[in-house]
Amino acid sequence: MADPEGLFAAHHQRLFRYFCRAVGRAEAARDLTQEVFLRVSRSSIPAAADGEVSAWLFRIARNLVLDHHRDRLRHPEPTVPADQATRSPSQDVDLAVNEALASLPALDRDVFLMREVAGLGYDAIAGACELTSDAVRSRIHRTRLQLRDQLAAPIATTRTMAMCRSEKQR
Amino acid sequence: MGSTHEVISAFLDDEPFDSQELADALSDPIGRALLIDLIALRRIVQPGDAVPAISAPGPMRRPAWRPAAAAAVLLLALSAGYLVGERRTVASSPDAPPPTRIVQAVPFIPTGGSR
Numbered sequence: 001m002a003d004p005e006g007l008f009a010a011h012h013q014r015l016f017r018y019f020c021r022a023v024g025r026a027e028a029a030r031d032l033t034q035e036v037f038l039r040v041s042r043s044s045i046p047a048a049a050d051g052e053v054s055a056w057l058f059r060i061a062r063n064l065v066l067d068h069h070r071d072r073l074r075h076p077e078p079t080v081p082a083d084q085a086t087r088s089p090s091q092d093v094d095l096a097v098n099e100a101l102a103s104l105p106a107l108d109r110d111v112f113l114m115r116e117v118a119g120l121g122y123d124a125i126a127g128a129c130e131l132t133s134d135a136v137r138s139r140i141h142r143t144r145l146q147l148r149d150q151l152a153a154p155i156a157t158t159r160t161m162a163m164c165r166s167e168k169q170r
Numbered sequence: 171m172g173s174t175h176e177v178i179s180a181f182l183d184d185e186p187f188d189s190q191e192l193a194d195a196l197s198d199p200i201g202r203a204l205l206i207d208l209i210a211l212r213r214i215v216q217p218g219d220a221v222p223a224i225s226a227p228g229p230m231r232r233p234a235w236r237p238a239a240a241a242a243v244l245l246l247a248l249s250a251g252y253l254v255g256e257r258r259t260v261a262s263s264p265d266a267p268p269p270t271r272i273v274q275a276v277p278f279i280p281t282g283g284s285r
Binding site for chain 2: 017020021026101116122138141147148158159162
């Protein structure tokens with residue numbers, strides 16, 4: 001799978017999901033996903049195993065996220081806080097998740113998101129973030145523990161809802 | 171907790187793990203609670219937005235009509251060049267200049283000279 005179209009078909013959804021959480025906005029995520037493939041089309045695709053190609057793509061993606069955050073720091077966009085009364089519970093959870101992710105160090109956030117929302121294996125994440133697989137494993141676990149504390153309330157709600165569903169099914 | 175329960179993360183991620191280590195971790199109620207919380211965490215961090223229709227950027231596409239169009243343009247250019255050249259040759263060919271000297275051809279008559 002060394003053609004840009006094949007790469008696009010195989011990876012654009014997972015890249016989009018990663019960008020959604022990494023930058024917190026769907027429009028920006030869409031633009032960044034397209035930017036990844038624009039860069040891919042201008043460069044030679046490494047003839048390597050699928051995991052290594054994923055690592056290469058996510059290295060590009062990670063650099064774009066870092067650039068995006070640097071730009072936001074230089075040119076902050078005015079954010080209109082959503083009305084708390086009209087926000088749905090799922091929007092509240094979404095906001096809390098984005099805030100918790102934003103509070104993480106960039107490398108921890110990226111490693112976690114590449115695993116949790118993009119579904120990359122430890123080796124591919126290690127390649128994308130220039131770490132060892134063992135370091136990825138420790139970092140993911142540590143980040144999970146941190147997020148578990150920060151998102152205790154939505155986690156408890158999800159757990160309760162799942163238990164209610166399983167009770168009903170019995 | 172911490173690294174002693176790292177095996178739970180590896181198990182959750184479908185990565186290689188030591189089964190005895192996992193059994194030990196899950197025999198502890200804290201480990202079991204952690205597993206459930208991490209599954210819930212995985213659920214809530216999934217982005218809610220459906221993946222929009224993202225098209226592959228332009229430069230990646232190489233339309234099939236491009237080579238045909240290039241060949242057609244080349245053929246047109248060659249034909250046009252040939253026609254223009256031919257017309258110019260016919261239209262601008264000048265008359266032959268008048269002769270400046272006329273040489274009369276004298277028939278050769280052998281005189282029976284020396285051998």
